[in-house]
Amino acid sequence: MIELKNVDKIYGKGDGAVHALKDVSVTIEDGKFTAILGKSGSGKSTLMNIIGALDSPTNGTVFANGKNLTELSPNALAEYRNKTTGFVFQSFYLEPTFSVLDNVAMPLIIAGVSRKEREERAVKVLKKLGLEDKIHKKANELSGGQKQRVSIARALVHNPEIVLADEPTGNLDSQNGAEVMALLRQICNMGKSVVLVTHNMEDAKNADNIIDIKDGVATMRKSARAAEGAAR
Amino acid sequence: MKFRDVFAIALHNLWNNKSRTVLTVIIVTVVSTLIMALCLLGIAFTQNQIDVNTLIFNQQGTDYRAYGRYNESGGTYASVPYTAEEYRHVRETTLEYETIVDSFAVKVTTSLRSGNTDTYYSYSWAIDGNDSLYVDIYNTRFACLELYNLKGEGLVREGRIWSPSDSNTANVWFGSDYVRTLAAQGTDLRVGDKIRLQAVRQNDGFGTGSAKEVEYTVRGIFDSSALKTNEWSNAPQCVLDADYFLGQFEGMYSIDEFEMHYAPPETDYDYNAVYQAMKDYTKAVNAGVQPRIDRDGDATEVFSCSYVDDMRITMLMSTIIMALVIILAVIILLLSVGSVANTIIISVDKNRKFIGLMKAMGLNQKGVKRIVTCESLVQILLGVALGIVALFLLRPLVLSMMSSMFASMFAFFEVEYTVKVSIPLYLPILTALMFFLFASLFSRGSLGKIAKQDVISTISEVA
Numbered sequence: 146m147i148e149l150k151n152v153d154k155i156y157g158k159g160d161g162a163v164h165a166l167k168d169v170s171v172t173i174e175d176g177k178f179t180a181i182l183g184k185s186g187s188g189k190s191t192l193m194n195i196i197g198a199l200d201s202p203t204n205g206t207v208f209a210n211g212k213n214l215t216e217l218s219p220n221a222l223a224e225y226r227n228k229t230t231g232f233v234f235q236s237f238y239l240e241p242t243f244s245v246l247d248n249v250a251m252p253l254i255i256a257g258v259s260r261k262e263r264e265e266r267a268v269k270v271l272k273k274l275g276l277e278d279k280i281h282k283k284a285n286e287l288s289g290g291q292k293q294r295v296s297i298a299r300a301l302v303h304n305p306e307i308v309l310a311d312e313p314t315g316n317l318d319s320q321n322g323a324e325v326m327a328l329l330r331q332i333c334n335m336g337k338s339v340v341l342v343t344h345n346m347e348d349a350k351n352a353d354n355i356i357d358i359k360d361g362v363a364t365m366r367k368s369a370r371a372a373e374g375a376a377r
Numbered sequence: 378m379k380f381r382d383v384f385a386i387a388l389h390n391l392w393n394n395k396s397r398t399v400l401t402v403i404i405v406t407v408v409s410t411l412i413m414a415l416c417l418l419g420i421a422f423t424q425n426q427i428d429v430n431t432l433i434f435n436q437q438g439t440d441y442r443a444y445g446r447y448n449e450s451g452g453t454y455a456s457v458p459y460t461a462e463e464y465r466h467v468r469e470t471t472l473e474y475e476t477i478v479d480s481f482a483v484k485v486t487t488s489l490r491s492g493n494t495d496t497y498y499s500y501s502w503a504i505d506g507n508d509s510l511y512v513d514i515y516n517t518r519f520a521c522l523e524l525y526n527l528k529g530e531g532l533v534r535e536g537r538i539w540s541p542s543d544s545n546t547a548n549v550w551f552g553s554d555y556v557r558t559l560a561a562q563g564t565d566l567r568v569g570d571k572i573r574l575q576a577v578r579q580n581d582g583f584g585t586g587s588a589k590e591v592e593y594t595v596r597g598i599f600d601s602s603a604l605k606t607n608e609w610s611n612a613p614q615c616v617l618d619a620d621y622f623l624g625q626f627e628g629m630y631s632i633d634e635f636e637m638h639y640a641p642p643e644t645d646y647d648y649n650a651v652y653q654a655m656k657d658y659t660k661a662v663n664a665g666v667q668p669r670i671d672r673d674g675d676a677t678e679v680f681s682c683s684y685v686d687d688m689r690i691t692m693l694m695s696t697i698i699m700a701l702v703i704i705l706a707v708i709i710l711l712l713s714v715g716s717v718a719n720t721i722i723i724s725v726d727k728n729r730k731f732i733g734l735m736k737a738m739g740l741n742q743k744g745v746k747r748i749v750t751c752e753s754l755v756q757i758l759l760g761v762a763l764g765i766v767a768l769f770l771l772r773p774l775v776l777s778m779m780s781s782m783f784a785s786m787f788a789f790f791e792v793e794y795t796v797k798v799s800i801p802l803y804l805p806i807l808t809a810l811m812f813f814l815f816a817s818l819f820s821r822g823s824l825g826k827i828a829k830q831d832v833i834s835t836i837s838e839v840a
Contacts, residue, residue: 199737199831200831200832219741219742219829220741220742220743223736223739223740223741223742223744224739225739226737226738226739227738227739227740232737238734238737240389240731240734242389242392242393243389251734251735251738252738252739254378254379254382254386255378255735255738255739255744256378256739257378257379257382259379260381
């Protein structure tokens with residue numbers, strides 16, 4: 146469980162300071178699909194970055210499984226990201242000259258996992274995502290949908306507790322977008338926490354919890370889907 | 378992160394920035410070739426100079442000398458002959474170091490002070506009271522016969538070689554050239570002849586007013602050229618025992634110079650031990666011999682060893698040359714390393730996106746630094762490796778430069794010497810290390826910033 150308490154994030158100083166997050170207190174529950182829903186510039190990506198330990202708050206605390214992330218050193222945060230989180234970005238951020246296999250294995254390379262083991266694990270994930278025939282292809286030879294699936298595979302390969310996806314369907318057509326959303330749901334069903342950053346209400350409907358964010362102020366609510374589930 | 382993976386990622390990054398990598402490698406190659414060539418010249422000069430000196434020492438041995446001592450006072454020089462006490466000290470010290478001394482000779486002068494007037498003496502030989510031989514004093518070796526060893530009996534044409542038992546005896550040996558000259562003049566000098574040595578007052582004329590007369594026995598005729606050394610321009614034509622001579626003509630002759638010679642065995646000797654002993658020997662002799670005083674009152678040691686002196690000059694020259702070479706190399710390195718560091722920084726900067734991505738996935742600052750370090754190391758090692766190849770191509774040029782330099786430097790010694798120029802293993806290692814060190818220092822600030830940059834700014838820059 147990740148718990149944010151009274152988190153502020155301010156960029157810049159003085160008159161030009163931008164208050165991206167204002168007194169945000171939200172909880173990301175384990176094994177739940179949480180959507181951060183808001184318009185462009187509302188602070189949703191900032192919130193995701195703080196949840197994923199990519200950024201630190203100006204004020205407030207972030208607890209991950211009882212550990213205060215705001216007190217960790219840069220190296221400890223790097224280790225936390227490597228062990229606990231998996232990121233899916235809108236622009237995929239695949240290394241174009243690397244093979245699909247090497248792109249997927251990247252978090253394991255950073256963790257110092259042996260070549261044999263990381264290849265086995267990467268192949269396993271790629272097979273699950275239906276990319277076994279693309280293993281040795283270069284990333285720049287793939288379509289957008291395939292690239293995002295590779296990106297998801299990379300986010301899963303090291304078996305993280307939480308997967309954070311920042312507008313993962315933003316660069317995809319509707320069919321590929323739907324496939325990606327289904328995949329994220331599947332990941333959540335596997336017991337992982339998924340945090341989706343989106344401005345698309347339709348995508349947010351897949352979530353169990355929704356954090357609405359507007360001008361840096363976040364409010365948390367159960368989604369209709371969760372409410373339906375509870376009613377059943 | 379495993380080293381193999383760091384290396385693979387570094388190679389990948391370099392490959393992604395081919396033009397920058399090639400540029401960096403070219404700069405490193407050119408500069409490292411220049412630096413290594415410069416150092417090679419210095420090292421080769423030093424090593425060859427030492428080798429030539431050692432070769433000359435092995436072939437010709439060394440001379441120990443105490444020249445005529447002239448103290449300077451008020452702009453005038455005054456000859457200060459060596460005292461009997463000093464002679465004893467030199468002799469005893471030489472006996473202590475007899476393993477590194479083959480011959481011990483003293484040069485004497487015939488000047489004798491009498492009141493305020495110098496009275497000059499010379500000496501002549503009279504064979505069986507009939508013939509007079511006039512021996513040039515400078516061609517006589519007044520030797521300590523217990524230390525004066527001719528190597529090999531074969532060098533004696535007639536009679537026998539001197540031995541330590543001839544010390545303090547009235548025995549004399551003549552050179553073959555001199556005996557031949559006498560024969561041409563009608564004087565037949567033979568082994569066993571009795572001859573009388575006379576110290577004659579110069580202004581009384583020869584044959585009259587003899588101050589002293591001592592009888593000597595001719596014991597042998599030696600090969601004149603055998604005793605020729607670098608210091609004595611003419612081969613000595615007469616050898617007799619210094620102790621006996623000085624005792625017999627006490628007060629009539631003064632010791633002007635000492636000269637010793639040593640030729641090491643052809644094989645199997647401990648060079649370092651001999652060299653150290655030669656240094657110790659000269660030091661020990663100087664401890665009991667008054668120094669030479671110059672006009673400023675400064676004292677200069679009078680006894681020296683030619684090989685030790687040569688080595689001292691060699692080492693001094695080598696130090697100066699190596700210091701100049703190192704200063705030049707560092708200047709070249711400093712002038713060039715800035716551009717190398719810049720290309721490294723630019724290469725890393727171009728990989729900012731990839732670095733940011735890896736940081737998002739958990740790569741820490743240390744990991745970033747390791748990758749960047751590996752990248753610069755690969756470029757530097759590649760550049761230096763190509764520099765070695767270039768250096769091998771330049772080797773004949775260095776060799777010919779050295780050969781002509783040494784040919785003129787050592788022509789006097791008439792030794793056959795082939796100049797050697799070998800590239801020591803430490804040279805490229807040291808060059809690469811210096812390059813890496815300087816490049817790291819120059820790029821430290823910028824690379825540190827990149828390593829420390831937070832993930833979001835890297836990612837957002839990328840986005």
